[in-house]
Amino acid sequence: MSxxxxxxxILFPLLTAVLCLVLPDHPIRRWVIRVSGVLxxxxxxxxxxxxxxxxxxxxxVPHEPVGMIMQVIVLAIALLVLYLGVRYRxxxxxxxxxxxTALVQYFEFQYAPGLAMEANLFVxxxxxxMALIIGVIxxxxxxxxxxxxxxxxxxxxxxxxxxxxxxxxxxxxxxxxFGIVFSNNxxxxxxxxxxxxxASFLLIGYTRTEEATNNAFLALHMNLLxxxxxxxxxxxxxxxxxxxxxxxxxxxxxxxxxVPAVLIAFAGLTKSAQxxxxxxxxxxxxxxxxxxxxxxxxxxxxxxxxxxxxxxxVLSGTVPGLxxxxxxxxxxxxxxxxxxxxxxxxRMLAYSTIANLGLVVACGGIGTYEAVWAxxxxxxxxxxxxxxxxxxxxxxxxxxxxxxxxxxxxxxxKMPRVAAMILIGITGMFLAPFGMLISKWASxxxxxxxxxxxxxxxxxxxxxxxxLFFWAKWLxxxxxxxxxxxxxxxxxxxxxxxxxxxxxxxxxxxxLLFPRIAHSLVEPYVLSIYGMVTQLGQDNEIIMxxxxxxxxxxPLTMLYFGNGRDRRKLDVYMSGRATTPDMHFKGSAxxxxxxxxxxxxxxxxxxxxxxxxxxxxxxxxLVLTMLExxxxxxxxx
Amino acid sequence: MIxxxxxxxxxxxxxxxxxxxAGIDRRVTARMQGRVGPPILQSFYDVGKLFEKERxxxxxxxxxxxxxxxxxxxxxxxxxxxxxxxxxxxFALTLSHIFLVIGAYSVTSPYxxxxxxxxxxxxMAVEPMIILVSVGFYLASGSFYVSEIAAYGGPLILLLxxxxxxxFYALTMKLRKSPFDIATCHHAHQEIVKGVTTEFSGSTLGxxxxxxxxxxxxxxxxxxxxxxWNPLVxxxxxxxxxxxxxxxxxxxxxxxxxxxxxSIWLVTLVSTVAxxxxxxxxGMA
Numbered sequence: 001m002s003x004x005x006x007x008x009x010i011l012f013p014l015l016t017a018v019l020c021l022v023l024p025d026h027p028i029r030r031w032v033i034r035v036s037g038v039l040x041x042x043x044x045x046x047x048x049x050x051x052x053x054x055x056x057x058x059x060x061v062p063h064e065p066v067g068m069i070m071q072v073i074v075l076a077i078a079l080l081v082l083y084l085g086v087r088y089r090x091x092x093x094x095x096x097x098x099x100x101t102a103l104v105q106y107f108e109f110q111y112a113p114g115l116a117m118e119a120n121l122f123v124x125x126x127x128x129x130m131a132l133i134i135g136v137i138x139x140x141x142x143x144x145x146x147x148x149x150x151x152x153x154x155x156x157x158x159x160x161x162x163x164x165x166x167x168x169x170x171x172x173x174x175x176x177x178f179g180i181v182f183s184n185n186x187x188x189x190x191x192x193x194x195x196x197x198x199a200s201f202l203l204i205g206y207t208r209t210e211e212a213t214n215n216a217f218l219a220l221h222m223n224l225l226x227x228x229x230x231x232x233x234x235x236x237x238x239x240x241x242x243x244x245x246x247x248x249x250x251x252x253x254x255x256x257x258x259v260p261a262v263l264i265a266f267a268g269l270t271k272s273a274q275x276x277x278x279x280x281x282x283x284x285x286x287x288x289x290x291x292x293x294x295x296x297x298x299x300x301x302x303x304x305x306x307x308x309x310x311x312x313x314v315l316s317g318t319v320p321g322l323x324x325x326x327x328x329x330x331x332x333x334x335x336x337x338x339x340x341x342x343x344x345x346x347r348m349l350a351y352s353t354i355a356n357l358g359l360v361v362a363c364g365g366i367g368t369y370e371a372v373w374a375x376x377x378x379x380x381x382x383x384x385x386x387x388x389x390x391x392x393x394x395x396x397x398x399x400x401x402x403x404x405x406x407x408x409x410x411x412x413x414k415m416p417r418v419a420a421m422i423l424i425g426i427t428g429m430f431l432a433p434f435g436m437l438i439s440k441w442a443s444x445x446x447x448x449x450x451x452x453x454x455x456x457x458x459x460x461x462x463x464x465x466x467x468l469f470f471w472a473k474w475l476x477x478x479x480x481x482x483x484x485x486x487x488x489x490x491x492x493x494x495x496x497x498x499x500x501x502x503x504x505x506x507x508x509x510x511x512l513l514f515p516r517i518a519h520s521l522v523e524p525y526v527l528s529i530y531g532m533v534t535q536l537g538q539d540n541e542i543i544m545x546x547x548x549x550x551x552x553x554x555p556l557t558m559l560y561f562g563n564g565r566d567r568r569k570l571d572v573y574m575s576g577r578a579t580t581p582d583m584h585f586k587g588s589a590x591x592x593x594x595x596x597x598x599x600x601x602x603x604x605x606x607x608x609x610x611x612x613x614x615x616x617x618x619x620x621x622l623v624l625t626m627l628e629x630x631x632x633x634x635x636x637x
Numbered sequence: 638m639i640x641x642x643x644x645x646x647x648x649x650x651x652x653x654x655x656x657x658x659a660g661i662d663r664r665v666t667a668r669m670q671g672r673v674g675p676p677i678l679q680s681f682y683d684v685g686k687l688f689e690k691e692r693x694x695x696x697x698x699x700x701x702x703x704x705x706x707x708x709x710x711x712x713x714x715x716x717x718x719x720x721x722x723x724x725x726x727x728f729a730l731t732l733s734h735i736f737l738v739i740g741a742y743s744v745t746s747p748y749x750x751x752x753x754x755x756x757x758x759x760x761m762a763v764e765p766m767i768i769l770v771s772v773g774f775y776l777a778s779g780s781f782y783v784s785e786i787a788a789y790g791g792p793l794i795l796l797l798x799x800x801x802x803x804x805f806y807a808l809t810m811k812l813r814k815s816p817f818d819i820a821t822c823h824h825a826h827q828e829i830v831k832g833v834t835t836e837f838s839g840s841t842l843g844x845x846x847x848x849x850x851x852x853x854x855x856x857x858x859x860x861x862x863x864x865x866w867n868p869l870v871x872x873x874x875x876x877x878x879x880x881x882x883x884x885x886x887x888x889x890x891x892x893x894x895x896x897x898x899x900s901i902w903l904v905t906l907v908s909t910v911a912x913x914x915x916x917x918x919x920g921m922a
Contacts, residue, residue: 432728458765481743
């Protein structure tokens with residue numbers, strides 16, 4: 001049963017992708033996307049229902065002819081990249097793809113035939129969680145993209161309408177992500193990994209403007225570099241005869257698997273946009289918003305941290321593992337600090353993604369059972385809240401024609417429902433008792449008990465202070481109302497709003513159900529790997545739920561306060577200046593001015609350029625040390 | 638593990654104790670300035686009067702946010718005195734302050750906005766120290782639960798002197814005392830009108846005052862934990878700490894926010910690293 005279901009999840013998005021490619025822009029295509037999205041989500045939920053209590057299961061699929069097909073596709077991808085690299089004069093991309101292809105082909109012909117594989121696919125609790133994220137959130141993003149992209153091309157007539165290939169790549173992306181989380185054969189894992197690299201490259205470059213093309217190649221360069229790390233890991237496995245199966249390799253522990261684990265963790269760092277590789281994800285926001293939502297929440301970057309968490313038991317307690325964790329911790333703090341200076345909502349969200357993934361990477365590098373527990377919950381909560389935020393910003397941008405946070409004042413009046421959903425997303429990102437905070441709390445506890453944990457404790461303590469600053473000032477911006485403005489929400493398409501509603505319900509639902517998620521999925525997974533498990537404690541869970549209930553009930557008091565009955569309305573204090581209803585007043589020298597309010601961005605303290613230079617320097621040092629430790633023989637022994 | 642009765646007792650008694658502390662604070666402050674000062678119960682009279690004032694508002698939603706502020710600050714204190722998880726107490730406290738900040742944002746006033754931004758800077762400045770205090774307690778006593786930290790037999794202050802210094806430094810800001818009262822303060826010399834509370838009046842302002850009382854008692858409780866092994870020492874120590882804060886309040890001029898943020902972070906970093914590193918080097922963790 002499971003086999004069919006896994007194959008459905010991997011292959012069905014592919015079928016949808018092909019349909020999107022061949023069908024013209026017609027209601028049929030839109031319905032194909034909607035129905036497929038629902039089916040993919042339902043498939044992931046069905047996987048949960050049928051397999052959540054069966055533990056880790058290996059599933060045997062014959063390597064041939066799948067392997068052959070994959071090899072053909074890998075070569076086709078290489079040729080495509082080669083062609084695009086030559087056409088856009090990007091010698092670096094050409095060089096990287098040549099090196100990578102040479103490594104992989106050498107491995108294929110020299111070693112792959114000799115390596116025995118017991119099972120090519122598997123499913124366990126962690127991959128169920130990932131499948132739910134990809135299947136449910138990924139599909140919702142694709143459905144949202146239907147009306148968003150129509151609107152997008154109405155707003156940007158100068159951009160060529162290539163929606164066929166757009167949806168094709170979106171669904172290929174989902175398919176490849178399912179492939180990653182179900183692959184036990186590392187060669188298969190690598191294949192799907194490379195597909196996501198290519199898919200993200202093509203999506204970032206969708207508009208084909210010069211900026212988009214450059215940013216797409218930036219993403220390609222960094223991810224190909226990571227891919228070379230992955231290919232070297234395969235080669236190492238071939239040379240030493242280590243197991244090619246993910247399960248057996250990880251079981252082998254540091255003695256067998258440390259070198260491939262570090263190389264794959266390196267690939268994971270590039271894919272999850274950790275410093276010094278963060279710039280590609282920042283550049284990726286030139287793409288239409290659904291692409292950002294997909295890259296940030298359910299695909300791409302999550303593939304990177306998934307790989308690192310998978311190898312966490314190997315990295316745990318090793319010096320290279322500590323380096324991985326330090327890269328993550330440094331990224332968490334610095335990216336959070338840089339987010340303070342951003343007024344572009346998408347860019348701020350990008351920094352916040354990088355920061356949160358940094359926390360996951362830090363947990364993975366520490367690799368204790370407590371840390372892995374925290375990391376998986378972080379992945380879940382981040383995926384739901386971040387997809388909601390990106391898509392909401394996309395909707396807002398189409399209505400107010402700006403993605404600048406400073407232009408979002410009064411949004412609670414202009415677009416009350418969307419604003420309320422952004423509020424849910426923001427609170428979900430940083431406030432008790434919502435998800436991200438629970439996970440930060442759990443990771444703090446994991447770090448304290450780890451050796452050398454003081455550094456991480458400091459990074460998380462200062463990082464949390466910074467985090468609440470930049471989220472809260474955006475939150476405040478949304479409910480500031482300089483003038484009475486009209487409600488323009490009616491212009492938003494019903495389908496977009498519906499997807500946002502679904503995601504908001506998910507954010508709240510996941511927070512309410514988090515003890516259940518932890519007990520039935522995360523804890524069995526951690527237990528099966530470490531033989532130990534951690535918990536927040538039942539009374540703490542009760543208190544969290546209690547707080548959530550209070551927050552959900554509190555808005556009811558607005559029924560009493562909201563109507564302003566028996567109260568006198570006062571004007572804002574303007575130092576006694578005569579002020580008109582639209583907030584004009586006579587400033588100094590009698591100049592007529594209008595009240596305008598702006599947030600603090602603290603450039604002088606948290607300047608992006610300065611912090612980025614520091615971050616890149618520190619992280620390059622850490623990454624080089626990490627790699628050097630496995631290259632120089634005898635250092636680890 | 639969690640004694641809810643103590644929590645409920647806190648919700649009822651803390652405003653009384655907090656108001657009394659505020660009254661003593663004003664009296665001591667007056668004496669330091671060579672004035673007679675108000676009666677000890679003056680704070681209660683003031684807040685009582687606020688609730689009799691005309692009900693007025695700038696934005697209807699402001700009362701909702703301030704109510705949230707009051708409820709969650711009482712909740713976090715209740716959780717503390719019930720012996721709950723210290724980290725959770727801190728997170729609930731942060732949540733309550735976010736309500737205050739959002740309340741100040743919602744009124745859309747230039748002065749309240751500056752106050753809100755500065756309140757956020759205060760939160761950002763103090764959050765690391767507060768988290769590290771609980772980390773310090775955990776490393777020293779082996780638990781995050783207030784009940785177990787309080788029941789730890791020895792003098793935690795001797796294990797955590799550096800953490801205490803950092804906490805004391807940050808406490809000035811938490812108590813809204815000069816030189817770190819950048820968001821709003823109890824004195825009349827605030828240069829940005831009344832900061833966060835500029836647009837709040839009547840019962841709304843009354844709720845803010847009561848929330849301050851709750852917070853003061855909670856902060857006294859955290860200070861108490863350092864000396865909890867001996868109640869007599871604890872009473873004296875807490876009184877001295879508070880007196881020192883009043884003294885600092887009366888002898889310093891307000892700092893710029895940049896200095897406030899930078900110096901609190903620096904003191905936090907230096908004092909806690911020096912202290913907590915001992916636990917990791919000594920293998921006590």
